[in-house]
Amino acid sequence: MQDKPTRLGRGLAALIGDMAPIETAPRQADTGSGVRRLPVEFVIASRANPRKDFDAELLEDLTNSIREKGVMQPLLVRPSDQGPDVYEIIAGERRWRAAQRAGLHEVPVIIREVDDKEALELAIIENVQRADLNPLEEAQGYGQLIEQFSYTQQDLAQVIGKSRSHVANTLRLLRLPREVQTMLEAGELTAGHARTLITSDDPLALARRIVDAGLSVREAEALHQQDSDSRREPGTVRERGSAPSKDADTLALERQLSDALGLSVTLDHKDRGGKLEIRYKTLEQLDAVCSKLMSH
Structure with missing residues (x-):
């Protein structure tokens, strides 16, 4: 397990960085390391691709570009069990779809002999590095690898x-909740909003308020903090006339530190200093924090 993450961690670019000149392939394409051309009907979509939705406007832009200049980056494919002349896409399905829309009869490909596990890893790596998966698709892709x-x-x-x-x-x-996931899929909520929702006691209610009011991520964080303050036990609620709620910059810093550590972080800043609180639940989490602090 340890060798594979190290190798794949370099990303898809490490596999296709040194590409041979594009050349025309015979009908039975070989599986060498260079770039070949395959008829588009020889290529099929991957059943394991974590990407499910393709933005129509972006796909049309890519189609126009391919119609004018061709497919500039080869698809990564592997032999399919559906026939000797059939190849399954590992990475590059959007380019393949756009090439068909542009009326191309062939597409450049790089053929690799990889198993299901490595094919799924490569598909997720390419999509994550391109930053065009929606947050839920990214989560589903990670879940596939783990499961x-x-x-x-x-x-x-x-x-x-x-x-x-x-x-x-x-x-x-x-x-x-499924309704919140639907909002993420539709783009009504961003990845930044999602990070706020996962720590909310009532993510559906908060999501609806964010969408209805068109709140930014910082505004959503501030709203979440206000809701959290109002739910505190008696005696911990801020008294009238005391210090105001945390400003957006402080809340954003808390969120950044929480993301970096993977733990809940509270920052209480005053004019002459303040207090930074990191909450953990297990000794493993404590060890991880100590290791990070002592490594610098």
Whole structure:
């Protein structure tokens, strides 16, 4: 397990960085390391691609570009079990779709012999690095790797080149109510909004207020903090005339520190100093924080 994350962690660019000149392939394309051309009907979509939705406007822009200049970056494909001349896309499905819309009969490809596990890893890596998966699709992709191939969150973080806390927080999106997930899929809520929702006691109610009022991420964080303050036990609620609620910059800093550590962080800042509180639940979490603090 340790060797694969190290190798794949360099990303898809490491596999296709040194590309041979594009040349025309015979009908039975070989599986060498260079770039070949395949008829578009020889290529099929991947069943495991974490991307499910393709933005129509962006796809049309890519179609126009391909119609004028061709497919500039080859697709990464592997032999399919559906026939000797059939190849399944590992990465590049949007380019393949746009090429068909542009009327191209062939597309450039790089053929790799990889198993289901590595194909799924590469598909997720490319999509994550391109930053065009919606947050829920990203979470579903991570969930596939963990469920099907027994990855730990740390292994997965190494594979995709993200922090463990990023992986953990992204996976928590899968526990949000289905209605909230639909808002994420539709783009009504951003990844920044989602990070606020996963720590909310009532994510659906907060999501509806964010969408209805068109709140920014900082405004949503401030609203979440106000809701949290109002739910505190008697005796902990701020008394009238005391210090005001935290400003947006302080809330944003708390969120950044929480994301970096993967733990709940509270910052109480005053004119002459303040207090930074990091809350953990297990000794493993405490060890992780201590290791990070002592490594600098």
